[in-house]
Amino acid sequence: GSIILALGVFGLAFSLTAQFFASRASLGFGTNLRRDLYSHINTFSYSELDKFSTTSLITRLTSDVNQAQQAVAMFIRLVLRAPFIAVGAIVMAMLIDLKLSLIFVAAALVIAVLLAIIMLTTMPKYKDVQSKLDDVSRLTKENLSGARVVRAFGAEEREKRIFDNAAQSLSQTSIKVSAVSALLNPLTYSVLNLAVIAILYFGGKSVYMGNLTQGEIIALVNYMTQILNALIVFANLLVTFTKASASAARINEVFDVTSSMQEGSGATMDESAPAIEMNDVSFAYAQNGDPFLKNVNLTVQKGDSVGILGGTGSGKTTLVSLMSRLYDATSGEVKIYGENVKNYTNAQLRQIFGVAPQKAVLFEGSVKDNLLWANENATDEDIENALETSQSAEFVNALKEGLDTQISQGGKNLSGGQRQRLTIARALVSNPDILILDDSSSALDFATDAKLRKALSHLRLEKGLTTVVVSQRATSIKYCDVIVVLDEGKIVGIGTHDELIKSCDVYKEICFSQNKGEENK
Structure with a gap:
C-alpha cells in the first residue's frame, strides 16, 4: 500500500512539474511569436500595410497567436503522452492474443480516417471563422471611433443591423464548423464501443474453447479503455490543432510579406545640391x-x-x-x-x-511624451521653440498641467486645431x-x-x-x-x-x- 501511495505522490509531483514547464514554454512561445510578428509588421512600408487592414493585423496579433499558443501548450501536455498509452496498450494486447489485437488496430485505423476527414473539412472553415472575426473587429472599431458621426446622422439602427449581420455570419460559420468537430467524440466512442463488443464476442468464444482466461479478456477490455481515453484526448487535440493550423496560416501570410523597401547603407548629404x-x-x-x-x-x-x-x-x-x-x-x-x-x-x-x-495622430500620454516621439533627446528649449513656431505655446501653457497634461487615446480631449498644431510641433522638435x-x-x-x-x-x-x-x-x-x-x-x-x-x-x-x-x- 505504501508503494502505491508513494507512486501516487510521485505521479502528482511529476504532473505538476510537467504542467508548469508546459505553461512556461507555451507562454514563452506566444510572447516571442507576438513580438516577432509585431516587429515584422513594423518593417512594412506603406505599400505592405495597404495589403492588410488594421483590424486584421490586430486579430492576427491577438486571437491567432493565442490559438497557436494554446496548441503548443496542449501538445506539450498531452500529445507526447497519448501515443505512448495507445501504442503500449496495443502491444500489450498483442502479447495476450495476436488475433484479437487486430481489432485494436482496425479500430485505430478507422478512427484515424475519421480524424483525417474531419480535419480536412474543418481546417478551411476555421480560417473563415478568423476572417469573419476580422470583419466583426473592423465594424466594432469603425463604430466606436466614429460614434459621433453615427449619432449625428441617427444611424444607430443601421449600424446595429450591419453589426448584427456580421455577428450572425460569424456565429453561423462557427456553429457549422463546431458541429463537424463535435462529431469526433461520439464517432470515436462508437467505433471503440463496437471494438469492445467485438472483443467480448470473439474473446468469449476463446474463453469457451479454453484459449484465453476471463482475466485476459478483462485485461483486453481495460487496454481498449486505455486506447479509448488516449484517442479521445487525441481527437480533442485535433480540434485545437485544426484551429491553430488556420491561425498559423494567417500568421504566416504576414511573415511571408517582406518589405519592398530595403534600407540604404547610408549617404552623405551634398549641401550645395537641391534639397x-x-x-x-x-x-x-x-x-x-x-x-x-x-x-x-x-x-x-x-x-x-x-x-x-x-x-x-x-x-x-x-x-x-x-x-x-x-x-x-x-x-x-x-x-x-x-x-x-x-x-x-x-x-x-x-x-x-x-x-x-x-490626419493628426496623437498617442496616449503627456503632451511632452508626444513631442519627444520625434527626438527623445530634445531639450526644453527645442520643445519651447517648436511650440512657439506651431502656435501651440499659448494653449499648452493654459492647460492646468502644461506639458505634463495627459492626452487621451487619439487626442480626443483636444480640439482638431490643437491636435494639428501639436503634430506640427512634434515634426519641428527634431530640427529637420x-x-x-x-x-x-x-x-x-x-x-x-x-x-x-x-x-x-x-x-x-x-x-x-x-x-x-x-x-x-x-x-x-x-x-x-x-x-x-x-x-x-x-x-x-x-x-x-x-x-x-x-x-x-x-x-x-x-x-x-x-x-x-x-x-x-
Missing part, C-alpha cells in the same frame, strides 16, 4: 496597375517654401510620401541633397524630414532640414494659419529650413516660393502665384472658386 529632386517619377499603388502619379519632374532648392495644390485624389499626399520615402517610386528617381533617397538609412531620413501627416506639412493646418482658423506661415517663414530665413506645404486652401500657399499644381497625378503647373494665375487654368479655377466662396460668406 529635393524628382526625375521622371511615376508611382502606382497596385503592382502592374495604372500609375497614380505620372512623369513628375520637380526641383526644390534648400530653404525654399513649396506649396502643393490640387483637387481631391490628384496625388498630393502621394507626392510628399515619395519625397520622405514612405513609398518607393515605381519608376524614376527621387534625390535628397544630391543622393538617391534609397541610399539613406531610415534614421537619416527621419532626421532630414519632419512630417506632420494629413525639410518640413512636410500634409494639409496639417486645415482645422486652423485663418488668423492662426497666417501666424503659423509667418513663424515658418522666420524659421526658413534663420535656419534655411525647406518647407513643403500641401493644402486645400490657395491662401495657405499663395506666398510660397514655388507652387506645384497637380491634376489627375500630373503636374500641370509650377511657378509663383502671379505666374500661375496667368498660365494655369486649374490653379486659376481653384483660386476663383475659393475666393467666390469667401465672398459669399
Whole structure:
C-alpha cells in the first residue's frame, strides 16, 4: 500500500512539474511569436500595410497567436503522452492474443480516417471563422471611433443591423464548423464501443474453447479503455490543432510579406545640391496597375517654401510620401541633397524630414511624451521653440498641467486645431532640414494659419529650413516660393502665384472658386 501511495505522490509531483514547464514554454512561445510578428509588421512600408487592414493585423496579433499558443501548450501536455498509452496498450494486447489485437488496430485505423476527414473539412472553415472575426473587429472599431458621426446622422439602427449581420455570419460559420468537430467524440466512442463488443464476442468464444482466461479478456477490455481515453484526448487535440493550423496560416501570410523597401547603407548629404529632386517619377499603388502619379519632374532648392495644390485624389499626399520615402517610386528617381533617397538609412531620413501627416495622430500620454516621439533627446528649449513656431505655446501653457497634461487615446480631449498644431510641433522638435506639412493646418482658423506661415517663414530665413506645404486652401500657399499644381497625378503647373494665375487654368479655377466662396460668406 505504501508503494502505491508513494507512486501516487510521485505521479502528482511529476504532473505538476510537467504542467508548469508546459505553461512556461507555451507562454514563452506566444510572447516571442507576438513580438516577432509585431516587429515584422513594423518593417512594412506603406505599400505592405495597404495589403492588410488594421483590424486584421490586430486579430492576427491577438486571437491567432493565442490559438497557436494554446496548441503548443496542449501538445506539450498531452500529445507526447497519448501515443505512448495507445501504442503500449496495443502491444500489450498483442502479447495476450495476436488475433484479437487486430481489432485494436482496425479500430485505430478507422478512427484515424475519421480524424483525417474531419480535419480536412474543418481546417478551411476555421480560417473563415478568423476572417469573419476580422470583419466583426473592423465594424466594432469603425463604430466606436466614429460614434459621433453615427449619432449625428441617427444611424444607430443601421449600424446595429450591419453589426448584427456580421455577428450572425460569424456565429453561423462557427456553429457549422463546431458541429463537424463535435462529431469526433461520439464517432470515436462508437467505433471503440463496437471494438469492445467485438472483443467480448470473439474473446468469449476463446474463453469457451479454453484459449484465453476471463482475466485476459478483462485485461483486453481495460487496454481498449486505455486506447479509448488516449484517442479521445487525441481527437480533442485535433480540434485545437485544426484551429491553430488556420491561425498559423494567417500568421504566416504576414511573415511571408517582406518589405519592398530595403534600407540604404547610408549617404552623405551634398549641401550645395537641391534639397529635393524628382526625375521622371511615376508611382502606382497596385503592382502592374495604372500609375497614380505620372512623369513628375520637380526641383526644390534648400530653404525654399513649396506649396502643393490640387483637387481631391490628384496625388498630393502621394507626392510628399515619395519625397520622405514612405513609398518607393515605381519608376524614376527621387534625390535628397544630391543622393538617391534609397541610399539613406531610415534614421537619416527621419532626421532630414519632419512630417506632420494629413490626419493628426496623437498617442496616449503627456503632451511632452508626444513631442519627444520625434527626438527623445530634445531639450526644453527645442520643445519651447517648436511650440512657439506651431502656435501651440499659448494653449499648452493654459492647460492646468502644461506639458505634463495627459492626452487621451487619439487626442480626443483636444480640439482638431490643437491636435494639428501639436503634430506640427512634434515634426519641428527634431530640427529637420525639410518640413512636410500634409494639409496639417486645415482645422486652423485663418488668423492662426497666417501666424503659423509667418513663424515658418522666420524659421526658413534663420535656419534655411525647406518647407513643403500641401493644402486645400490657395491662401495657405499663395506666398510660397514655388507652387506645384497637380491634376489627375500630373503636374500641370509650377511657378509663383502671379505666374500661375496667368498660365494655369486649374490653379486659376481653384483660386476663383475659393475666393467666390469667401465672398459669399
